[in-house]
Amino acid sequence: MGLILLRVANVLQRLNTRVLWIGTSLAAVAITLMVVAILVQVFFRYVLNSALPWPEEAARFLMLWMTGLAAPAAYRRGAFVSIDLLEFALPRRVGAVLSLLLLLIALAVLGMALQFGWKHVQSGWLFNSSSLKLPLGLIGMKAVKIKLAWMYMSLFVGFAMLAVVNIELILRSVLKVMGRDEGLDPLPVMTIAEAE
Amino acid sequence: QDITLRATANSNENDEDYDGLVVFKNYVESASNGAIAVEIYMGTQLCSNGAECLQGIADGSIDIYQTTSGGAAGIFPYVQVLDLPYLMKDDRTAEAALPGTFTKTIRDMALEDSGDKIRLMTIGNTGGWRNFANTQKRVQTPADLDGMKIRTVVADLPQELVTTLGASPTPIPWPELFTSLQTGVVEGTKNGITDIMSMKFPDAGLKYLTLDGHAYMAAYWWMSNDSFMALPEDLRRVVVDGFYALQQATFASPKRKSIQAYEDFVANGGDLYVPTPEEKDAFAEAAAPIYDWFKENVDGGEAAFSALQDAVAKAEEDINAMRDQEIN
Amino acid sequence: MLIWFLPLFLLLLLIGLPVFFALLAAPGLLLWLNGQERDVALLYRNVYNGIDSFPLMAIPFFMLAGELMNRGGITLRLVEFSQAMMGHLRGGLAHVNILSSMLFAGLSGSAVADTSALGSMLIPAMEKQGYTRRFAAAITAASSVIGPIIPPSGIMIIYAYVMGESVAALFLAGIVPGVMVGLSLMLMVRFMANRYDFPVASAKTTWNERGQASLKAFFPLMTPVIIMGGILLGIFTPTEAAAIAVAYAIIIGLFIMRTLKLSDLPDVLSRSAATSAVVLLLVGAAMAFKTVVSLSHAPQILADIILGLSENPLILLFLINLLLFIVGMFLDAGPAIIILGPVLGPVFTDLGIDPIHFAIIMSVNLTVGLATPPMGLVLFVASSVSGERVETISRAILPFLAMEILVIFLVTYIPALSMTIPQLTGFAN
Ligand code: NA
Ligand code: NA
Numbered sequence: 001m002g003l004i005l006l007r008v009a010n011v012l013q014r015l016n017t018r019v020l021w022i023g024t025s026l027a028a029v030a031i032t033l034m035v036v037a038i039l040v041q042v043f044f045r046y047v048l049n050s051a052l053p054w055p056e057e058a059a060r061f062l063m064l065w066m067t068g069l070a071a072p073a074a075y076r077r078g079a080f081v082s083i084d085l086l087e088f089a090l091p092r093r094v095g096a097v098l099s100l101l102l103l104l105i106a107l108a109v110l111g112m113a114l115q116f117g118w119k120h121v122q123s124g125w126l127f128n129s130s131s132l133k134l135p136l137g138l139i140g141m142k143a144v145k146i147k148l149a150w151m152y153m154s155l156f157v158g159f160a161m162l163a164v165v166n167i168e169l170i171l172r173s174v175l176k177v178m179g180r181d182e183g184l185d186p187l188p189v190m191t192i193a194e195a196e
Numbered sequence: 197q198d199i200t201l202r203a204t205a206n207s208n209e210n211d212e213d214y215d216g217l218v219v220f221k222n223y224v225e226s227a228s229n230g231a232i233a234v235e236i237y238m239g240t241q242l243c244s245n246g247a248e249c250l251q252g253i254a255d256g257s258i259d260i261y262q263t264t265s266g267g268a269a270g271i272f273p274y275v276q277v278l279d280l281p282y283l284m285k286d287d288r289t290a291e292a293a294l295p296g297t298f299t300k301t302i303r304d305m306a307l308e309d310s311g312d313k314i315r316l317m318t319i320g321n322t323g324g325w326r327n328f329a330n331t332q333k334r335v336q337t338p339a340d341l342d343g344m345k346i347r348t349v350v351a352d353l354p355q356e357l358v359t360t361l362g363a364s365p366t367p368i369p370w371p372e373l374f375t376s377l378q379t380g381v382v383e384g385t386k387n388g389i390t391d392i393m394s395m396k397f398p399d400a401g402l403k404y405l406t407l408d409g410h411a412y413m414a415a416y417w418w419m420s421n422d423s424f425m426a427l428p429e430d431l432r433r434v435v436v437d438g439f440y441a442l443q444q445a446t447f448a449s450p451k452r453k454s455i456q457a458y459e460d461f462v463a464n465g466g467d468l469y470v471p472t473p474e475e476k477d478a479f480a481e482a483a484a485p486i487y488d489w490f491k492e493n494v495d496g497g498e499a500a501f502s503a504l505q506d507a508v509a510k511a512e513e514d515i516n517a518m519r520d521q522e523i524n
Numbered sequence: 525m526l527i528w529f530l531p532l533f534l535l536l537l538l539i540g541l542p543v544f545f546a547l548l549a550a551p552g553l554l555l556w557l558n559g560q561e562r563d564v565a566l567l568y569r570n571v572y573n574g575i576d577s578f579p580l581m582a583i584p585f586f587m588l589a590g591e592l593m594n595r596g597g598i599t600l601r602l603v604e605f606s607q608a609m610m611g612h613l614r615g616g617l618a619h620v621n622i623l624s625s626m627l628f629a630g631l632s633g634s635a636v637a638d639t640s641a642l643g644s645m646l647i648p649a650m651e652k653q654g655y656t657r658r659f660a661a662a663i664t665a666a667s668s669v670i671g672p673i674i675p676p677s678g679i680m681i682i683y684a685y686v687m688g689e690s691v692a693a694l695f696l697a698g699i700v701p702g703v704m705v706g707l708s709l710m711l712m713v714r715f716m717a718n719r720y721d722f723p724v725a726s727a728k729t730t731w732n733e734r735g736q737a738s739l740k741a742f743f744p745l746m747t748p749v750i751i752m753g754g755i756l757l758g759i760f761t762p763t764e765a766a767a768i769a770v771a772y773a774i775i776i777g778l779f780i781m782r783t784l785k786l787s788d789l790p791d792v793l794s795r796s797a798a799t800s801a802v803v804l805l806l807v808g809a810a811m812a813f814k815t816v817v818s819l820s821h822a823p824q825i826l827a828d829i830i831l832g833l834s835e836n837p838l839i840l841l842f843l844i845n846l847l848l849f850i851v852g853m854f855l856d857a858g859p860a861i862i863i864l865g866p867v868l869g870p871v872f873t874d875l876g877i878d879p880i881h882f883a884i885i886m887s888v889n890l891t892v893g894l895a896t897p898p899m900g901l902v903l904f905v906a907s908s909v910s911g912e913r914v915e916t917i918s919r920a921i922l923p924f925l926a927m928e929i930l931v932i933f934l935v936t937y938i939p940a941l942s943m944t945i946p947q948l949t950g951f952a953n
Contacts, residue, residue: 027801028793031584038581038767042760045381051366053350056578063581063804064572070794070801079802080542081859085899087540098539105536106545112552116568123254126310127247127271148247148270155572158805240688241818242566248573257566369578371690372761378950379758 002180009171009184016168020073023161027070030062037062057132061151068158076165077188093177100173103166110163117156124149199427201435203260204237204252206244206267210394212322212449213262213415214238216442220260224438228431234260246270250418254313259423262415264322266349271314272306274496276353277504278319280487281410282480284508290412291447292511293504294319301503305496307421315421318439320446322415323388324454327408330384331377331401334469338362338482347373347382353490354386357410360486361479374400388413390450393457398464405461406469408479415446526820529554533813543859544802547809551816563819567812574811575804578763579685584800585766586676589747590632591792592773597783598744599641602627605745608737612728615717617650618663619710625667626706627741629674630748631769633681635894638668639902643909658920661910665902665917666924667709669891672857674702676751676766679857679891682807683883686814687865690880691762692755693951697884697942701935705888708927716923743776756949803858810862817866827871837875841936844868845889849929852893856901860890877939880952884942888935892928895921 041055074080087095128145175181203220205213214236221234242258243249246267252258265275277283284290295318303316328335328346335341341363348354350367358365366382376382377400385392385402392402417439424432462468471479491498533550537543548567555563593599606623613619621642628638643664650660672679675695684691729737738745751769754760760768777784817823834840851860865886872882894902897918907914935941946952 024794024798025790027797028790031588031793031797031800034581035585035588035767035770038585038764039771042764042768045366046759051368053355053367056367057350059581060576060578063584064575066584066797067575067801067804067808070797071805074798074802077798079798080544081802081806081856082540082542083537083854083899084540085854086538102539102541105541105549109545109549109552112564113548113568113571116565119255119565120251120569120572123251126254127251128273129270151576152572155575155808237818242815243570244573248569251569252566255562255565255569257562257569375758381758 002175002178005171005175005178006180006183009168009175012164012168012171013185016072016076016165019161020076020165023069024073027066030066030069034059034062034066054132057129061129061132061154064151064154068154068156068161071158072161072165075162076169096173096177100170100177103170103173107163107166107170110159110166113159114156114163117152117159121149121152121156124152198231199431200233200235201259201423202235202237202242202257204242204249204258205262206240206249207238207262207322209238211238212320212446212453215449216262216320216415216417216446219445220438220442223441224434227434227437231431232427232434250314253418253420254310256420256422259420260317261418262322263418265414265416266351266354268416268418269351269353272302272309272496273494274305274500275302275414275416276351276494277490277497277500278414279353279357279411280490280501280504281357281483282476283504284412285512286409287447287451288515289508289511290321292515293507294414295443296507298503298507302416302500305499306418309496310421313421315419315424317417317419317424317436318443320415320417320443321413321450322446323390323413324450325409326386326388326411326413327405328384328386328410329392329397329402329405331380331403332383334404334467335406336469336471336475337478341384344384345382347376347385352493353486356489357483357486358386360489361482373397377402386410388450389454389457389461393460398461398466403465404467404469406471408471408476410479410483413450417442526554526558526560526816527822527825529816529820530822537855543855543863544806544809547806547813547863551813555816563816566815570812570815571805571808574808577685579691579761580681580804580807582676582681582691582763582766583678583803584796585763585770586633586678586681587800588793588796589766589769589773590634590637591796592770592777592784593631593744593747594637594641595777595784595788595792597781598631598773598777599624599628599645601741601744601781603642603645605737605741608729608734613714613717615713617646617653617655618659618713618717621646621650621660621663622667622670622706622709622713625670626674626703627745629671629702630676630751631744633672633676633678635668635671635891635902636905638671639664639905640909642668643906647906647910656920657910657912658916661906661912661917662920662924663709663713664909665895665900665906666921666928667706668902668906669895669928670702670705672891673698673705673888675699675748676762676769677887678803679861679887680883681762682803682858683861683865683887685807686810686862687869687879687883689883690951693880693946694883694887695752695755695762696946696949696951697880698887699945700941701884701888701931704931704934704941705892705928708931709924712923712927743780747772806859806862810866813863814866822867823870826867827874830871837872837877838937840872840875841877841885844872844885845932845936848886848889849893849896849932852890852900853896854899855893857887857890857894860893861886878943878952880946881939881942885932885936889932892925892932895928896925897921 037055037059041052045051087098125147127148129148132146172181172184203217207213217236221236224232224234243252246263247270249261250271253261265279268275284293299319306314306316338361341361344363345366346358346363347368348358348365355365368376368382374395377397491501529550533546536546536550552564552567603624606620610616610619610623624642625638647660647664651657675698677698680694681691684694747769751765754765755762873879894900903914903917906917
């Protein structure tokens with residue numbers, strides 16, 4: 001039993017390490033493009049004296065994807081803020097059971113988020129973005145407005161990745177309660193965080 | 197009561213929308229003998245813009261919602277037909293033309309495009325008519341707008357209109373418009389008088405207002421089709437009558453509110469200019485290419501445009517006949 | 525009864541559920557139990573809608589700008605500048621520590637970044653001059669809370685967004701209170717310096733040397749001028765100002781001061797993205813939470829409770845100070861302001877407190893909480909930077925905390941301290 005869990009945990013660990021690395025890298029690209037979009041906006045407004053309609057919405061689009069892609073890695077590194085007084089105050093075993101319980105609550109929230117997120121994405125096919133177009137004019141076709149579903153997908157993808165991370169954390173936690181977690185790599189830790 | 201209808205509008209309690217909702221609530225609650233309760237949420241408590249709130253209408257978490265044409269343009273681009281300039285002469289024409297076949301045409305188109313989720317209930321007014329206002333000089337002819345930086349929302353039609361008139365469209369978010377006028381980021385804006393005064397734009401240097409009345413500030417009132425159709429037929433009748441009362445209230449309210457606003461504008465040293473019929477014609481002529489642009493570039497534009505044109509023609513005919521009866 | 529989501533939320537928070545999940549789990553569960561499934565959909569959508577915001581974009585940008593400046597050796601220039609200005613005083617390095625934090629605050633919105641950047645440089649230097657390590661760590665932690673009070677400020681961007689206030693007005697309102705915290709700490713250092721005979725850091729610097737140091741610190745010191753100047757003149761929005769700060773940090777780091785390497789960028793970018801993603805998700809969850817606050821009529825219920833305690837705004841403000849101080853001991857300022865703002869803000873605005881003044885009361889109160897034992901975040905950072913135990917730093921910081929509490933009271937009861945600058949510049953009524 002423990003051995004099977006350990007194997008599954010190992011697979012998830014490798015999967016998450018890779019997927020989250022890709023996610024974080026894409027998020028880094030997204031934040032770069034956000035800065036570029038806003039600088040373009042300022043440049044066109046002041047230097048060329050003609051405002052562009054799309055940079056604001058494009059930057060928001062990128063920010064949503066940055067959030068969805070980067071948050072799961074941060075979660076795995078323990079960067080989600082919580083009050084962890086109680087867990088430390090409790091004896092080790094009891095503390096481990098408590099943190100398992102907390103992870104299960106988080107999983108329930110993520111399950112709910114996935115269910116409603118999917119509906120949200122579906123409804124997004126009805127709505128056009130107000131300024132973002134696929135420039136099909138370049139290849140002789142009419143430009144097509146981008147559907148908001150492409151924006152909505154950002155958080156859905158983020159919640160899906162969070163759910164996978166959460167399952168890995170649950171397995172780790174179960175193995176810890178069983179005292180069999182020595183076979184796993186330690187989780188990476190995020191050094192400095194917070195807006196404060 | 198068994199049924200609660202949750203209504204929201206993104207404006208505040210000083211707005212025409214609120215007046216309409218209060219009338220609606222009062223009518224529906226008493227005419228249904230308490231079978232329906234109406235909860236009003238003003239502002240952004242539930243959702244904060246057109247796309248967000250119409251999502252709520254589509255999935256039934258919000259029952260009733262008001263948008264301007266810009267707010268609904270992302271899903272129903274053809275509702276912007278009411279942003280087209282100089283199609284309706286005055287309030288009396290608009291109030292006769294909007295109900296009836298025009299509203300029905302848009303309702304059918306919207307139901308179809310939303311997969312039978314979003315139902316247009318009625319079209320009212322929110323803030324009177326849009327006029328050109330600026331910080332620079334009195335605008336009497338389209339040539340006076342040449343090269344002027346005019347604030348618009350982020351949407352094709354208003355931007356195209358400003359370009360057609362020879363000015364330069366500048367998208368600025370509403371909350372930032374004051375400072376943008378103050379610092380010269382934009383020189384003009386197209387708004388109703390009550391919005392101009394409630395945002396204190398004269399303090400930012402907005403001095404010249406030309407009453408060209410280039411667009412009707414329409415308020416589209418939407419309802420979740422599922423919530424509406426779930427009502428028994430007698431209660432549907434009550435709700436429909438409630439929207440009629442709401443519409444009448446929003447027709448009346450801006451007229452009353454704008455009187456004080458115009459007085460305040462002039463008292464603040466503002467320059468209020470009423471263009472002559474010839475000057476108005478010149479504006480209409482300069483803006484005419486936008487009609488073709490609208491029909492070609494906006495999905496459903498052709499259908500909405502002809503529906504409005506027919507309704508206006510019919511309304512003008514009826515009004516003229518009635519007026520003839522009344523003056524003789 | 526929907527209103528039970530508030531106590532449930534508190535319970536989940538106290539047993540250690542991450543704030544993000546607690547903000548969704550508590551209202552979600554009660555809506556579901558109440559049979560309001562359509563409102564659970566509303567809850568989800570408003571998480572998304574809450575993040576989809578242009579003003580909020582200033583947060584990732586300011587974080588990125590701060591990281592870039594840090595990486596680019598700008599901190600060192602600020603410290604050298606401070607040393608040239610105040611190093612000759614008794615207790616010189618302690619003053620330098622405080623002044624550096626005030627200057628650093630103009631570039632960064634983060635107390636944590638302040639503690640780790642300045643602490644790693646100044647704590648060893650202070651030790652070498654004979655200060656105790658616990659004192660050095662304590663003054664570092666105490667002065668770091670100036671970071672989010674003097675603009676730019678992450679928590680003020682969040683508060684402005686969640687409460688619908690102007691970011692520019694809050695930034696401007698924070699200037700005087702931030703400077704007051706700095707001066708009050710210097711006052712305490714001065715008092716202690718005479719009493720405990722603190723060392724001076726350097727012989728009196730000549731004006732020539734001061735000029736040199738100013739020149740070297742010129743480009744970093746221009747950052748706040750560009751940010752606040754641009755916002756004040758209405759040239760750009762806070763979000764645009766933040767993007768310009770990023771560009772400025774890259775240009776001076778890569779080309780002018782040449783302290784930043786291109787190869788540093790990927791790491792800086794992904795760290796900023798990850799850190800902002802956490803904050804943005806939190807803001808989204810808070811906006812969703814706020815919707816349920818409205819649906820449950822919680823503000824009216826709470827207003828009745830609060831007004832039942834007293835109707836005197838002065839007494840209520842004191843109780844708020846107390847509440848915020850206690851909350852600040854256990855919860856970081858960002859999440860705390862997100863949770864308490866929508867619940868408390870409307871009540872006090874109705875009592876006639878200016879919303880901007882109230883925002884500053886909350887911000888100053890909660891940021892000081894960052895340095896308050898037992899759970900103050902910067903105490904832990906100061907501990908890991910210095911190697912001193914949290915308990916020891918907690919004791920050494922008490923005199924400085926006393927000064928900061930004094931400033932909290934002044935800011936609370938004298939609205940003019942926060943309101944004058946935004947009023948004079950036309951950003952508040
Ligand atoms: Na700051
Ligand atoms: Na410091």
